[in-house]
Amino acid sequence: TGEPEGKLTYASADYAPGPAGTARIPATLLALVRNEELDGMLQSMHDLERTWNHKFNYPWTFFNDVPFTEEFKRKTRAATKAECRYELIPREHWDMPSWISKDLFDESAKKLKEQGVQYADMLSYHQMCRWNSGMFYRHPALKDYQYYWRVEPKVHFFCDVDYDVFRYMRDNNKTYGFTISLYDSPESIPSLWPETLKFLSEHPEYIHENSAMEWLTDKDGRPEHYAKANGYSTCHFWTNFEIADMSFWRGKAYEDYFNHLDRAGGFFYERWGDAPVHSIAVALFEDKNRIHWFRDIGYQHIPFFNCPNSPKCKGCVTGRLTDGESFLYKEDCRPNWFNGVLDWYDLHTTKKGPR
Numbered sequence: 001t002g003e004p005e006g007k008l009t010y011a012s013a014d015y016a017p018g019p020a021g022t023a024r025i026p027a028t029l030l031a032l033v034r035n036e037e038l039d040g041m042l043q044s045m046h047d048l049e050r051t052w053n054h055k056f057n058y059p060w061t062f063f064n065d066v067p068f069t070e071e072f073k074r075k076t077r078a079a080t081k082a083e084c085r086y087e088l089i090p091r092e093h094w095d096m097p098s099w100i101s102k103d104l105f106d107e108s109a110k111k112l113k114e115q116g117v118q119y120a121d122m123l124s125y126h127q128m129c130r131w132n133s134g135m136f137y138r139h140p141a142l143k144d145y146q147y148y149w150r151v152e153p154k155v156h157f158f159c160d161v162d163y164d165v166f167r168y169m170r171d172n173n174k175t176y177g178f179t180i181s182l183y184d185s186p187e188s189i190p191s192l193w194p195e196t197l198k199f200l201s202e203h204p205e206y207i208h209e210n211s212a213m214e215w216l217t218d219k220d221g222r223p224e225h226y227a228k229a230n231g232y233s234t235c236h237f238w239t240n241f242e243i244a245d246m247s248f249w250r251g252k253a254y255e256d257y258f259n260h261l262d263r264a265g266g267f268f269y270e271r272w273g274d275a276p277v278h279s280i281a282v283a284l285f286e287d288k289n290r291i292h293w294f295r296d297i298g299y300q301h302i303p304f305f306n307c308p309n310s311p312k313c314k315g316c317v318t319g320r321l322t323d324g325e326s327f328l329y330k331e332d333c334r335p336n337w338f339n340g341v342l343d344w345y346d347l348h349t350t351k352k353g354p355r
């Protein structure tokens, strides 16, 4: 426990910032955000600029399903030295696809709501999850970028990070980077795993020989989740933080997988999130060694944290959870990912001993 391992920090000259305004890796900070979330977006930007981006000046790309207001543009531009771009999502990337029935959506939403599924009857939330799953990387504004770092309004970054994380991704052959991993609400995805298995039976060749299949199909972590999700642990990377290589999403395996899921209808008739969809895909079709835990990036999206125990981090106080916060443990899926490699319990709790 303690400081991030030496191999996880890259403050060497190799990773030093480029000249102001230049981005040495084709990468962008990426935010899908509503005009009404301007204040929350500014807060996230201030944190990320302060801890990291002022050293690198990677451009920001903002996406919206309606045009950004002048106020939004003016204030976000003022929050960074880097270039900012404001992009409208084309209708065909956002609208409910033609093969989805609105009546069936309304009916399913009612049932899901009764089961306590959050945002079940909010159509735009379903659209957002679908866009984040399979659409964003097709936007023409991203065509010259390979990597992105997804940022949501109202998140926090706590730690000074001195190296270029995009360069780290590229030089170390990483496809996907995460900070937090959680169990999902199984009621939101009952047919996601069965549909995945159907897809895999048609395309067994897409499963990587060094996949993380065992992480996806672990039944012991939370047996009720596994049962309700029909054979999926529900473990996923929490995608409100995501640093990834879009070549993976743009590749054939993911394209075929996404199209299969999209046709199956679960983005609307259930409430599939982009988190389980991305996570299942990257865990199945990619070498698990290309998935990287950014242990050294202190992060919060309410109510979960990733807190390194390091002097480089300010205000990431719940790195050690109090007993009152212990309900958060059972949502955390990182121990399954590390599979005993790290003494996770010791890292995150005030008390010693078995969970």
Ligand code: GDP
Residues within 6 Å of the ligand: 031, 032, 033, 034, 035, 037, 063, 064, 065, 066, 124, 125, 128, 151, 152, 153, 240
């Ligand atoms: P939660 O984190 O699952 O509670 O969902 P959020 O409300 O934070 O939404 C996830 C991300 O998508 C955030 O960055 C939101 O700003 C964005 N978002 C969600 N719905 C919409 C929408 O209808 N339009 C736009 N432009 N952004 C949206």
Ligand code: MN
Residues within 6 Å of the ligand: 152, 240, 301
């Ligand atoms: Mn959010």
